[in-house]
Amino acid sequence: MQLTVIGLGVANGDVSVNALEQIKKAAFVLLRTEKTRSVGFLKETAISYISLDHLYERSRTFNSLTKNLVAEVRRYLKNGDVCYLVDGSVLEDRCAKELIAKIKGVKVFNGVSKVESALAECGYIDNGYTAVSAYDKDDFKRFSFPLAVYDLDSRILASEWKLKLADIVGEEAKVTLYIDKRPKTIFMYELDREENFDYSTVLILPKMPLTKKLRFDFYDLMEILHILRSPDGCPWDKVQTPESIRINLVEEAYELVDAIDKGDDDKMKEETGDVLLQAGFHILFAEERGAYGLYDVFSGICAKLIARHTHVFGRDKATDAETALSVWNKNKQVEKGYSGVADYASDVPECLPALLRCSKVVKRAMNGNFDVMTDKELYGEIERLLKDKDNYNRNSGYLLFCITYLLKKSGADAEQSLADEIKAFINKLEKVENELALRGIELKNADKALVKQLYDEY
Numbered sequence: 273m274q275l276t277v278i279g280l281g282v283a284n285g286d287v288s289v290n291a292l293e294q295i296k297k298a299a300f301v302l303l304r305t306e307k308t309r310s311v312g313f314l315k316e317t318a319i320s321y322i323s324l325d326h327l328y329e330r331s332r333t334f335n336s337l338t339k340n341l342v343a344e345v346r347r348y349l350k351n352g353d354v355c356y357l358v359d360g361s362v363l364e365d366r367c368a369k370e371l372i373a374k375i376k377g378v379k380v381f382n383g384v385s386k387v388e389s390a391l392a393e394c395g396y397i398d399n400g401y402t403a404v405s406a407y408d409k410d411d412f413k414r415f416s417f418p419l420a421v422y423d424l425d426s427r428i429l430a431s432e433w434k435l436k437l438a439d440i441v442g443e444e445a446k447v448t449l450y451i452d453k454r455p456k457t458i459f460m461y462e463l464d465r466e467e468n469f470d471y472s473t474v475l476i477l478p479k480m481p482l483t484k485k486l487r488f489d490f491y492d493l494m495e496i497l498h499i500l501r502s503p504d505g506c507p508w509d510k511v512q513t514p515e516s517i518r519i520n521l522v523e524e525a526y527e528l529v530d531a532i533d534k535g536d537d538d539k540m541k542e543e544t545g546d547v548l549l550q551a552g553f554h555i556l557f558a559e560e561r562g563a564y565g566l567y568d569v570f571s572g573i574c575a576k577l578i579a580r581h582t583h584v585f586g587r588d589k590a591t592d593a594e595t596a597l598s599v600w601n602k603n604k605q606v607e608k609g610y611s612g613v614a615d616y617a618s619d620v621p622e623c624l625p626a627l628l629r630c631s632k633v634v635k636r637a638m639n640g641n642f643d644v645m646t647d648k649e650l651y652g653e654i655e656r657l658l659k660d661k662d663n664y665n666r667n668s669g670y671l672l673f674c675i676t677y678l679l680k681k682s683g684a685d686a687e688q689s690l691a692d693e694i695k696a697f698i699n700k701l702e703k704v705e706n707e708l709a710l711r712g713i714e715l716k717n718a719d720k721a722l723v724k725q726l727y728d729e730y
Contacts, residue, residue, distance in 0.1 A: 276380075277362050277371060279384070282360060286383055300353070302345060302357065304358045305328070321357070338366045338407075342370050360422070363382075364405065387403040423471065424475050434460060444459055449475055450476065451469065453472070501560075527543045528547055612640075630672070634677050647682075708722075
């Protein structure tokens with residue numbers, strides 16, 4: 273049995289002559305919906321057809337609607353040749369795409385595109401655009417402007433798309449709604465206040481200049497940086513190099529960590545943006561010297577995540593965080609091709625704060641079976657070094673190393689523990705200074721015994 277899928281176009285009479293001949297020869301003519309202007313010719317030519325509008329009422333979700341439509345077409349196909357008719361072009365219909373993918377030998381007669389017709393009516397003549405069915409909201413992830421959302425046939429769908437797109441372009445962004453056969457400019461927040469939604473309604477988000485945008489993404493950030501580094505750009509940005517802004521990345525990362533520690537969401541949002549700015553700069557520097565580009569960076573990190581999570585994307589098993597981390601480390605060592613434990617330990621970046629680097633080096637050594645000092649030996653070394661007061665300066669590095677080694681063996685986080693103690697020390701300092709101020713005493717002029725007494729009390 274032969275299945276033919278035909279796009280009827282937008283208006284009555286859009287159907288092609290060849291498609292009409294196929295319709296006349298078919299045993300069954302199945303019409304996705306009668307609620308379109310493009311089906312008038314069927315009644316005019318007295319062609320018998322079966323409307324599938326009843327499946328819309330029977331289907332609870334858009335996915336179940338597609339399944340029901342496909343099943344219905346297959347049922348008729350068992351008994352004879354079928355023409356499945358859709359409004360617009362064939363590939364604007366979810367069911368049509370499913371049928372073409374699952375049934376061999378499907379004939380296709382395309383029709384006038386609903387999207388292209390609406391774009392032309394609204395005056396959009398860009399070479400490229402993104403088109404998505406309103407029914408595919410949950411699968412909508414990537415797009416470029418202008419964006420056309422077709423099949424926007426109900427206020428419920430309009431409301432769902434308003435919420436989704438407002439997050440991308442802003443509630444007060446101006447958009448074009450092709451409704452009642454004419455374009456209408458509205459604000460995004462007004463979308464679900466409209467009446468007369470039907471099969472032909474198309475929402476169009478135009479391409480906007482950066483200065484008119486209300487919301488942005490990472491690609492906008494990269495475009496702005498390109499402009500700033502261009503001949504007519506910013507004098508400061510144009511002369512920067514990876515070396516000149518190296519410290520900025522460190523500072524911004526610390527400021528983000530500080531915001532996280534304080535639980536300040538607004539500050540976290542700001543500082544995350546500042547870190548992304550630094551990443552954007554370094555991507556652009558690399559593009560300019562031909563080293564790598566944006567897609568190389570994202571390809572690298574995504575490939576790394578997949579390759580190291582073999583307990584998710586492969587055959588390894590991990591039922592808890594500790595096991596998952598061991599899988600990650602195993603895969604990392606295979607990927608890096610370390611020649612031995614020393615090579616693995618020395619790969620910890622030298623630019624890390626010394627305490628943090630020490631903890632990581634010791635951990636890698638211990639994981640590689642290089643755990644050369646017992647707790648008792650470490651305690652003994654620490655005690656000996658503390659007693660040797662004449663050589664504190666010379667021994668201070670080894671003393672700190674032994675303490676860090678001992679803390680790592682006990683499972684403590686030396687970096688975080690020290691950070692917490694610094695915070696506690698500053699807190700005590702503030703309390704002592706405030707108490708002295710209440711007594712009319714400046715800290716720098718206070719008796720040391722009194723300062724010590726207050727410190728111990730707090």
